[in-house]
Amino acid sequence: MSETNPVAMLEQTARRKMHEALDAERNKDYETAIDKYKKAIEALEEIIRNYPDHPMSKIYRKTIYELNLRLKYLENKASQPIGETISDEIKVEIKGDINENLPDFVLKEKPSVTFDDIAGLDEAKRAIREAIIYPIKRPDLFPLGWPRGILLYGPPGTGKTMLAAAVANEINGEFIYLDAANIMSKWLGEGEKNVKKVFDYARNKSKNGIPVIVFIDELDAFLGIHTNEVGGEVRVRNQFLKEMDGLQDKSTTIHVYVIGATNKPWALDEPFIRRFQKRIYVPLPNKEARSKLLSILTSKVKLDDNIDFEKLAEMLEGYSGSDIRDIVQDAYMRVVREYFESENKEESVRPVTIDDFMEAIKQRRPSVNKEMLKLYENWTEKFKAI
Ligand code: ATP
Numbered sequence: 099m100s101e102t103n104p105v106a107m108l109e110q111t112a113r114r115k116m117h118e119a120l121d122a123e124r125n126k127d128y129e130t131a132i133d134k135y136k137k138a139i140e141a142l143e144e145i146i147r148n149y150p151d152h153p154m155s156k157i158y159r160k161t162i163y164e165l166n167l168r169l170k171y172l173e174n175k176a177s178q179p180i181g182e183t184i185s186d187e188i189k190v191e192i193k194g195d196i197n198e199n200l201p202d203f204v205l206k207e208k209p210s211v212t213f214d215d216i217a218g219l220d221e222a223k224r225a226i227r228e229a230i231i232y233p234i235k236r237p238d239l240f241p242l243g244w245p246r247g248i249l250l251y252g253p254p255g256t257g258k259t260m261l262a263a264a265v266a267n268e269i270n271g272e273f274i275y276l277d278a279a280n281i282m283s284k285w286l287g288e289g290e291k292n293v294k295k296v297f298d299y300a301r302n303k304s305k306n307g308i309p310v311i312v313f314i315d316e317l318d319a320f321l322g323i324h325t326n327e328v329g330g331e332v333r334v335r336n337q338f339l340k341e342m343d344g345l346q347d348k349s350t351t352i353h354v355y356v357i358g359a360t361n362k363p364w365a366l367d368e369p370f371i372r373r374f375q376k377r378i379y380v381p382l383p384n385k386e387a388r389s390k391l392l393s394i395l396t397s398k399v400k401l402d403d404n405i406d407f408e409k410l411a412e413m414l415e416g417y418s419g420s421d422i423r424d425i426v427q428d429a430y431m432r433v434v435r436e437y438f439e440s441e442n443k444e445e446s447v448r449p450v451t452i453d454d455f456m457e458a459i460k461q462r463r464p465s466v467n468k469e470m471l472k473l474y475e476n477w478t479e480k481f482k483a484i
Pocket of ligand 1: 101215216217218219253254255256257258259260261315359360383387391418419420421423
């Protein structure tokens with residue numbers, strides 16, 4: 099990225115402020131740390147405000163969550179009134195005593211996504227309904243118990259996170275988002291304790307009648323490092339496995355579900371695979387799903403009459419859901435660019451045409467290739483369990 103790229107510059111500012119905040123924290127200068135964290139958040143929020151569809155926006159949002167949690171923690175520490183700096187877009191619930199005893203860097207989101215927002219994936223939706231939603235509604239119909247661990251695997255950007263969030267929404271439960279890679283790097287030394295805290299919290303909620311979905315993104319990051327233990331990774335991993343066993347303990351009253359997501363299921367070892375009794379493949383969207391996705395994604399955009407979703411869906415074979423989202427954004431960007439570059443401004447932008455889509459498709463190759471798909475199919479043959 100060049101120096102003049104505004105996103106790169108804002109990102110650099112955010113990074114610099116975060117470093118300065120950390121330095122200040124180390125020196126126990128909490129006032130300065132708070133100020134620097136706020137500046138970092140402002141820079142990231144500016145990116146999201148000006149470039150809401152930037153491919154990194156999910157990461158920026160996540161970072162803002164984390165920084166806000168840190169900020170609350172420091173504000174408590176510095177005994178200052180708690181500021182309301184959380185952006186509306188980021189629907190995080192922070193209340194009570196620092197997220198009610200959840201460790202720092204755990205995100206507790208209030209999902210607004212529903213199954214209807216997710217295009218296709220009918221088989222995955224059905225499997226999830228049977229595994230989680232039916233047992234919650236009628237535990238008496240499941241005398242043999244039901245799975246507490248569900249693995250969603252498949253190519254990146256196919257809706258795994260959306261599925262897990264939609265479940266939490268459907269069961270009126272809480273959604274705890276953990277990024278395994280993040281846990282491993284940020285909880286160094288504290289990992290085991292923090293994993294326990296998360297599950298204690300979830301069990302407590304469930305005892306009070308609120309089901310909890312613990313979603314673990316990049317589950318495979320828990321694996322593959324235990325040959326070279328630096329900060330207690332083996333213990334984190336073992337604690338996690340132990341907690342999962344605890345959930346399975348025949349108790350019909352505990353409604354805590356662990357949904358793990360991975361793009362690399364083959365990196366998981368046997369103890370992990372065994373604890374995720376349901377293993378659900380989340381594939382690339384089929385033609386019908388691509389067409390539905392196009393209609394969802396363009397619902398707020400003015401389209402030319404010549405747009406034919408069926409035809410576009412055909413051209414988008416091999417593209418993931420997030421690729422298609424990016425293409426819709428690229429196509430729309432052409433319209434906006436033209437608007438800003440033109441001399442005589444109309445009241446509004448022109449409709450998006452089929453040519454805009456064609457150009458956008460030409461500029462973006464699918465992010466998943468055939469060899470990768472073959473790997474998923476092979477793993478599915480061996481380990482699928484729905
Ligand atoms: P990763 O493995 O990279 O974390 P993921 O499989 O969890 O990806 P999501 O984060 O759920 O994917 O999806 C990324 C984005 O792509 C979503 O925010 C959404 O805009 C779009 N998307 C992907 N698949 C679908 C789908 N089936 N229906 C609707 N939107 C989708």
